[in-house]
Amino acid sequence: NAGVMQNPRHLVRRRGQEARLRCSPMKGHSHVYWYRQLPEEGLKFMVYLQKENIIDESGMPKERFSAEFPKEGPSILRIQQVVRGDSAAYFCASSPLGDSNSPLHFGNGTRLTVT
Protein backbone atom coordinates (compact mmCIF):
# COMPACT_ATOMS: atom_id res chain seq x y z
CA ASN A 1 0.00 0.00 0.00
CA ALA A 2 1.78 3.09 -1.22
CA GLY A 3 1.96 6.01 1.16
CA VAL A 4 1.02 9.61 0.46
CA MET A 5 2.72 10.61 -2.78
CA GLN A 6 3.75 14.17 -3.46
CA ASN A 7 5.32 15.51 -6.61
CA PRO A 8 7.50 17.05 -7.59
CA ARG A 9 9.96 16.58 -4.71
CA HIS A 10 11.74 19.80 -5.65
CA LEU A 11 10.36 22.72 -7.63
CA VAL A 12 12.17 25.87 -8.69
CA ARG A 13 10.21 28.85 -9.94
CA ARG A 14 11.14 32.41 -10.80
CA ARG A 15 9.26 35.25 -9.14
CA GLY A 16 5.92 35.79 -10.84
CA GLN A 17 5.53 32.25 -12.16
CA GLU A 18 2.93 29.72 -11.03
CA ALA A 19 3.66 26.69 -8.86
CA ARG A 20 1.51 23.55 -8.86
CA LEU A 21 2.04 20.97 -6.16
CA ARG A 22 0.37 17.58 -6.36
CA CYS A 23 -0.67 15.15 -3.67
CA SER A 24 -2.06 11.66 -4.11
CA PRO A 25 -3.47 10.40 -0.80
CA MET A 26 -3.10 6.87 0.43
CA LYS A 27 -5.44 4.37 -1.16
CA GLY A 28 -8.86 4.60 0.42
CA HIS A 29 -8.22 8.01 1.96
CA SER A 30 -10.67 10.73 1.03
CA HIS A 31 -9.44 13.57 3.26
CA VAL A 32 -6.40 15.68 2.46
CA TYR A 33 -4.59 18.33 4.47
CA TRP A 34 -1.88 20.74 3.30
CA TYR A 35 0.80 22.17 5.59
CA ARG A 36 3.65 24.61 4.99
CA GLN A 37 7.01 24.56 6.73
CA LEU A 38 9.00 27.76 6.36
CA PRO A 39 12.77 27.61 6.95
CA GLU A 40 13.58 27.22 10.65
CA GLU A 41 9.87 27.17 11.55
CA GLY A 42 7.27 24.57 12.46
CA LEU A 43 4.54 23.19 10.24
CA LYS A 44 1.55 25.47 9.76
CA PHE A 45 -1.89 24.26 8.69
CA MET A 46 -3.11 25.64 5.38
CA VAL A 47 -6.23 23.81 4.19
CA TYR A 48 -8.33 20.69 4.72
CA LEU A 49 -10.23 19.16 1.81
CA GLN A 50 -12.53 16.29 1.06
CA LYS A 51 -13.27 15.16 -2.47
CA GLU A 52 -14.74 18.18 -4.27
CA ASN A 53 -15.10 20.16 -1.03
CA ILE A 54 -12.99 22.59 0.94
CA ILE A 55 -13.73 21.94 4.61
CA ASP A 56 -11.39 24.41 6.30
CA GLU A 57 -9.16 26.96 4.56
CA SER A 58 -8.47 29.11 7.60
CA GLY A 59 -4.70 28.78 7.15
CA MET A 60 -4.57 29.75 3.49
CA PRO A 61 -3.18 33.16 2.52
CA LYS A 62 -6.02 35.28 1.16
CA GLU A 63 -4.41 35.90 -2.21
CA ARG A 64 -2.52 33.85 -4.80
CA PHE A 65 -3.09 30.47 -3.06
CA SER A 66 -5.79 27.96 -3.95
CA ALA A 67 -6.37 24.25 -3.42
CA GLU A 68 -8.60 21.63 -4.91
CA PHE A 69 -9.28 17.93 -4.53
CA PRO A 70 -11.29 16.77 -7.54
CA LYS A 71 -13.41 13.65 -7.74
CA GLU A 72 -10.72 12.01 -9.85
CA GLY A 73 -7.01 12.64 -9.56
CA PRO A 74 -4.68 14.18 -7.01
CA SER A 75 -5.16 17.17 -4.79
CA ILE A 76 -3.51 20.31 -6.18
CA LEU A 77 -2.08 23.25 -4.26
CA ARG A 78 -1.66 26.17 -6.64
CA ILE A 79 0.39 29.28 -5.96
CA GLN A 80 0.09 32.08 -8.49
CA GLN A 81 2.69 34.80 -9.04
CA VAL A 82 5.13 33.28 -6.57
CA VAL A 83 7.35 35.51 -4.42
CA ARG A 84 10.55 34.66 -2.53
CA GLY A 85 8.61 34.37 0.72
CA ASP A 86 6.74 31.37 -0.72
CA SER A 87 9.96 29.33 -0.61
CA ALA A 88 9.20 26.53 1.83
CA ALA A 89 8.48 22.82 2.16
CA TYR A 90 4.85 21.97 1.48
CA PHE A 91 3.53 18.79 3.04
CA CYS A 92 0.38 16.90 2.30
CA ALA A 93 -1.32 14.48 4.69
CA SER A 94 -4.29 12.18 4.26
CA SER A 95 -6.70 10.25 6.45
CA PRO A 96 -9.37 7.68 5.65
CA LEU A 97 -12.19 9.47 7.40
CA GLY A 98 -13.12 12.86 8.72
CA ASP A 99 -13.01 11.18 12.12
CA SER A 100 -10.73 13.26 14.31
CA ASN A 101 -9.39 10.08 15.91
CA SER A 102 -7.82 8.97 12.64
CA PRO A 103 -4.07 9.52 12.44
CA LEU A 104 -2.75 11.63 9.59
CA HIS A 105 -0.22 10.12 7.20
CA PHE A 106 2.23 12.56 5.67
CA GLY A 107 4.03 12.61 2.34
CA ASN A 108 7.69 13.51 1.88
CA GLY A 109 6.87 17.05 0.84
CA THR A 110 7.59 19.35 -2.08
CA ARG A 111 10.39 21.83 -1.58
CA LEU A 112 9.63 25.02 -3.45
CA THR A 113 12.42 27.47 -4.17
CA VAL A 114 11.58 30.85 -5.66
CA THR A 115 14.50 32.60 -7.33
Place this chain on the structure above:
Amino acid sequence: KQEVTQIPAALSVPEGENLVLNCSFTDSAIYNLQWFRQDPGKGLTSLLLIQSSQREQTSGRLNASLDKSSGRSTLYIAASQPGDSATYLCAVRSARQLTFGSGTQLTVLP
Protein backbone atom coordinates in the same frame (compact mmCIF):
# COMPACT_ATOMS: atom_id res chain seq x y z
CA LYS B 1 -6.46 29.23 19.45
CA GLN B 2 -4.36 26.14 20.19
CA GLU B 3 -0.68 26.72 20.84
CA VAL B 4 1.86 23.92 21.16
CA THR B 5 5.25 24.43 22.79
CA GLN B 6 8.18 22.02 22.82
CA ILE B 7 11.05 22.17 25.24
CA PRO B 8 13.97 22.04 24.80
CA ALA B 9 14.43 23.39 21.27
CA ALA B 10 17.66 21.42 20.95
CA LEU B 11 19.25 18.61 22.91
CA SER B 12 22.59 16.85 22.61
CA VAL B 13 23.29 13.65 24.54
CA PRO B 14 25.88 10.87 24.48
CA GLU B 15 24.86 7.51 23.10
CA GLY B 16 23.11 5.22 25.58
CA GLU B 17 21.42 7.90 27.64
CA ASN B 18 17.71 7.89 28.38
CA LEU B 19 16.04 11.19 27.56
CA VAL B 20 12.73 13.03 27.79
CA LEU B 21 11.23 15.48 25.34
CA ASN B 22 8.44 17.76 26.52
CA CYS B 23 5.35 19.09 24.80
CA SER B 24 2.68 21.40 26.22
CA PHE B 25 -0.55 22.67 24.71
CA THR B 26 -2.94 25.42 25.74
CA ASP B 27 -6.35 23.96 24.87
CA SER B 28 -7.09 20.60 26.50
CA ALA B 29 -10.06 19.91 24.20
CA ILE B 30 -8.09 17.61 21.94
CA TYR B 31 -8.89 14.35 20.19
CA ASN B 32 -5.40 12.93 20.19
CA LEU B 33 -1.72 13.77 20.25
CA GLN B 34 0.85 12.51 17.79
CA TRP B 35 4.65 12.42 17.99
CA PHE B 36 6.55 12.58 14.71
CA ARG B 37 10.16 12.32 13.67
CA GLN B 38 11.59 14.46 10.85
CA ASP B 39 15.04 13.90 9.37
CA PRO B 40 16.75 16.83 7.59
CA GLY B 41 15.17 17.48 4.20
CA LYS B 42 12.72 14.63 4.65
CA GLY B 43 9.08 14.09 5.45
CA LEU B 44 7.40 13.20 8.72
CA THR B 45 7.38 9.74 10.22
CA SER B 46 4.65 9.04 12.73
CA LEU B 47 6.05 7.53 15.92
CA LEU B 48 3.18 7.30 18.37
CA LEU B 49 -0.46 8.38 18.55
CA ILE B 50 -2.21 8.77 21.91
CA GLN B 51 -5.97 9.14 21.95
CA SER B 52 -7.38 11.68 24.41
CA SER B 53 -8.76 8.88 26.60
CA GLN B 54 -5.35 7.18 26.88
CA ARG B 55 -2.49 7.94 29.27
CA GLU B 56 0.42 6.44 27.34
CA GLN B 57 1.60 4.50 24.32
CA THR B 58 4.74 2.45 23.81
CA SER B 59 6.63 1.37 20.73
CA GLY B 60 10.01 -0.27 21.18
CA ARG B 61 12.34 2.14 22.97
CA LEU B 62 9.77 4.94 22.79
CA ASN B 63 7.13 5.75 25.37
CA ALA B 64 4.77 8.69 25.13
CA SER B 65 2.54 9.90 27.93
CA LEU B 66 -0.40 12.28 27.90
CA ASP B 67 -1.89 14.35 30.71
CA LYS B 68 -4.75 16.10 28.98
CA SER B 69 -5.94 18.04 32.00
CA SER B 70 -2.59 19.74 32.48
CA GLY B 71 -1.92 20.06 28.75
CA ARG B 72 1.29 18.06 28.71
CA SER B 73 2.90 15.16 26.92
CA THR B 74 6.33 13.63 27.17
CA LEU B 75 8.27 11.40 24.79
CA TYR B 76 10.73 9.12 26.56
CA ILE B 77 13.53 7.57 24.51
CA ALA B 78 15.43 4.75 26.19
CA ALA B 79 19.03 3.84 25.44
CA SER B 80 19.47 6.51 22.77
CA GLN B 81 21.42 5.71 19.58
CA PRO B 82 23.06 7.98 16.96
CA GLY B 83 20.32 6.89 14.55
CA ASP B 84 17.80 8.62 16.80
CA SER B 85 19.25 11.99 15.78
CA ALA B 86 16.43 13.95 14.17
CA THR B 87 13.84 16.62 14.93
CA TYR B 88 10.93 15.38 17.03
CA LEU B 89 7.59 17.08 16.54
CA CYS B 90 4.55 17.00 18.78
CA ALA B 91 1.12 17.68 17.25
CA VAL B 92 -2.35 17.91 18.81
CA ARG B 93 -5.52 17.14 16.91
CA SER B 94 -8.63 19.25 17.08
CA ALA B 95 -11.76 18.69 15.01
CA ARG B 96 -10.30 19.93 11.75
CA GLN B 97 -6.58 20.19 12.00
CA LEU B 98 -3.33 19.17 13.58
CA THR B 99 -1.38 21.90 15.39
CA PHE B 100 2.37 21.38 15.56
CA GLY B 101 5.02 22.49 17.98
CA SER B 102 8.30 23.85 16.64
CA GLY B 103 10.13 20.65 17.47
CA THR B 104 13.11 19.46 19.49
CA GLN B 105 16.29 18.89 17.51
CA LEU B 106 17.99 15.84 19.02
CA THR B 107 21.62 14.92 18.47
CA VAL B 108 22.91 11.64 19.89
CA LEU B 109 26.69 11.58 19.96
CA PRO B 110 28.52 8.30 19.33
